Amino acid sequence: MTRVVVAGTAFGRIYLDAVSAAPDLTLAGILANGSDYSRDCAARYGVPLFGSVDDVPGDVGTACVVVRSGALGGQGTELAQAFLRRGVHVLQEHPVHADEIAANLRIARANEVAYAVNTLYPRLRPVRRFLAAADVLRRRQRLDFIDAACNSQVAYPLLDVLGRMTGGLRPWAFGEAHSAERQPFSSMHAEVGGVPVTLRIQNQVHPGDPDNHSYLLHRISVGCEGGVLSLADTHGPVLWNPRLHSPRDETGRLMMAGPGTERLDVPSTVVLGEEAPGTYHQVFAELWPDAVAESLRALHRAAAEPNRRMTDGQWALGVSRMWSALTARIGMPELVEPPEPEPIPLADLLAVKGTA
Template identity: 70%
Template sequence: MRVVVAGTAFGRIYLEAVRDDLAGILAQGSDYSKACADRYGVPLYTSVDDVPDVDVACVVVKSGALGGPGTDLARAFLKRGIHVLQEHPVHADEIASLLREARGGVSYAVNTLYPNLRPVRQFLAAAEVIRKHQRIEFIDAACNSQVLYPLIDILGRVAGGLRPWEFGEPFDGRPFQSLHAVIGGVPVTLRVQNQVHPGDPDNHSYFLHRISVGCEGGVLTLADTHGPVLWNPRLHSPRDETGRLIMDAARLDVPNIEVVGSPVTYLDVFADLWPDAVAESLRAMHDPAGRQWALSVSTVWRDLTARIGLPELINPGEPKPLDLLKELAC
C-alpha cells in the first residue's frame, strides 16, 4: 500500500503509522515539512497535482468545519481515484458530497481516531458483552469540546447505535456545561468543557474522555481516553430471615474494582497508541457500513454543538505539574 500524508502538524501521527508504506508528504513547503520529508526519506509535494498515483491519501488538514482546505484536498484526491481517509471533524454535507465523489470502487472515510485506540477498543468490547447479557441503563460521559466529535462516535458504539438521539437544554457550571441526552435510546448525562485557548487549542483540557456505563450487574468505566478500563461489580448484600444484611455472603467475595489494561505515559500515547489507532482506521476504511455511520456521527455532533454553542475563549498559563503520589508519601 502506497500512502501519501497531507499535513505535518497532527499529520506526524499518521506519518508514524504508515512509515513503512509512506510514498510522500503533501504540505505547503515549510522548513519543518521539508525536514519531515528528509526524516522519512520521501518526496515533499506542494500540490495534489504533483502527487504521483498512490493507493491512499490521509488528509490531516483542517476541513471546512474548521475553516481549512482539507475537504478540497480530499475531493481532489478522490477525483483522481485515490482512496481518502480524512481526519475529523467534517460537516455532514461535506461528507455527503465526498461520498458522492467516491465512486467506482474508491473509498472515502472519516477518521475519528479515538474509538480505535486500544484502551477504547477494550472498553467497547466490554460494553458489547454487557449488551449481550443485560440492558444498558445509563451512560455518564464527560469530555473537552475539542474531542466531542469522537465522543459521539464512542457513545453510539457503546449504545449499539446512535438513533434515536435527543439533547436537553444545557446548564452552565463552568468549566463544564452539563445536559441530559439520549443516544441510541439510552439515557446519557453529558458534561462538556466547552472552552478553548485560541492560541493553544490542543492544550488546557482537564481530560479528554471519561465514560461510565451502568447496567444491572455493575458499572463499566473508561477512566481516561488512554485507559485503563475499570469494572465495578454492583454491591448487593442479601438479607437473612430477620431482614439484616448478610455481610459475609458468597457474592460479596469479589474485587470491588477490576482493572483491564494498565496506565501508559503520555510519551506512549504519541509514539504508540495514536499511530496504532491510525493504522486500525486505515484497515477499516473500506467498510461500506462506515459511510452512513460517518454521516450520522457528524449530524449528531452538529445538533449537539448547536445546543451548547461556541466554546468560551480562555487564556490560562501553562499548568503547573503536581506529583500527587509523591506529595501523599511525604
C-alpha cells in the same frame, strides 16, 4: 504494499509515524505547503514533498488528509475530493461537516474508491477494550445509563464511541445545556441509541493555545443491572465495578458474610486488561499511531467490500449530524487564557497515607 501519501504535517506527524511503522504500508510522500518544517519532515522520513495533488504519483493508492476541513475553515475537504477524483482511497481526519461527508461519499462512489472520516479515539487500544467489554454487557443486560465527560474539541469522537457502545446512534436527542458561573463544565441530559446519557462538556478554549488546557479528553461510565463499566481516561484503564447487592437474613438485616453472600466475594473494582496506561510520550509515539493504522486497515477493508463502504458512510454521516446538533446546543466555547498548568509530582501522591 499500499503506497500512502500524508497531507499535513501538524497532527499529520501521527499519521506519518503510523504509516512508516506499518508492515503492509509504504510512505510515498508528504503533501504540504512547502514550509521549512514540512521540508524537514520529508527529509526526516526520506520521502518526497509534494506541493499539490497533481504532483502525487499515480501509483499512490491511499491518501491521509490531515488538514482542517471546511467545518474548521481549512482546505482538507477540497484535498480529499481531489484525491477521490483521481481514484485514491481517502482517510480524512475529523471533524467533517455532514454536507462535506455526503459530497465526498458521492465522489468516492462515482470513482469506485473508499472514503472514511477518522475519529481516531475509538481505535485506541484502551477504548477498543472498553467497547468490547460494553458489548458483553449489552448482550447480557440492558444498558441503563451512560455518564460521559469530555472537552468540546473531542466531542465529535465521543459521540462515535457512545454510538458504538449502545449498538447504534439512533434514537438520539440532546436536551438543554446548563452551565453556572465559575463552572468549567456545561451539563445536559441526552439519549444515544435509546440509552439515557448525562453529558458534561468543558466548552472552553485558549485562543492562542487551543490544543492545551483540557481537564480531560474523555471519561465514560456505563451502568447495567450487574454493575458499572468505566473508561477512566481516553488512554485507560478500563474498570469494572460489580454492583453491591447484599441479601438479607430472616431479621431483615443485610448479610455481610456467610452462606448466600458469595456474590460479595469479588473485588469491588477490577482493572480489565494487562496493559497499564503509558506515559504521554508513549501515547504520542505508540498509542495514537497504532490507532491510525487501525483506521487505515478499516478503510482498506471497506475498499474491498462495497457494502461496507455504504454502511460506514452512513455511520459517519450520523456522527457528524449528532455533532452539529450537540455544538448548536452548547454554543461557542468560552475563551480562556489560563497560565501553563503546574504539574503535581507523582511521588507526592504516592506518598499519601490514609488518616486515622
